[in-house]
Amino acid sequence: AFVVTENCIKCKYTDCVDVCPVDCFHEGPNFLVIDPDECIDCTLCEPECPAEAIFSEDDLPDAQMKFVDINAELSQTWPIISERKDPLPDAEEWDGKSGKTEMLER
Ligand code: SF4
Numbered sequence: 063a064f065v066v067t068e069n070c071i072k073c074k075y076t077d078c079v080d081v082c083p084v085d086c087f088h089e090g091p092n093f094l095v096i097d098p099d100e101c102i103d104c105t106l107c108e109p110e111c112p113a114e115a116i117f118s119e120d121d122l123p124d125a126q127m128k129f130v131d132i133n134a135e136l137s138q139t140w141p142i143i144s145e146r147k148d149p150l151p152d153a154e155e156w157d158g159k160s161g162k163t164e165m166l167e168r
């Protein structure tokens with residue numbers, strides 16, 4: 063499956079959701095996740111993310127490994143999002159900042 067990682071937090075550009083053929087993105091307050099049981103590995107979302115936050119599980123940087131479990135867990139309770147919307151207001155400011163995992167709102 064593909065995995066949404068830390069740099070989505072506080073940005074949430076949502077370009078990714080428009081291209082997913084199986085609607086497997088789920089939305090939380092300041093982050094999106096992919097349901098690993100629904101993702102068909104089509105790869106379409108990865109290049110769409112302006113924050114480069116989406117990776118194949120097979121290419122995940124070591125520091126982002128924890129996001130495998132975070133995507134699997136939160137996709138069970140968060141609602142599906144299938145249409146793009148405005149990014150979070152300070153998205154540009156937060157894009158590329160480190161240490162955002164602690165700011166993930168559930
Ligand atoms: Fe959806 Fe394809 Fe991305 Fe999986 S890889 S989340 S199926 S767009």
Ligand code: F3S
Nearest residue numbers: 070075076077078111
């Ligand atoms: Fe997040 Fe990138 Fe999608 S910032 S909402 S994974 S386009």
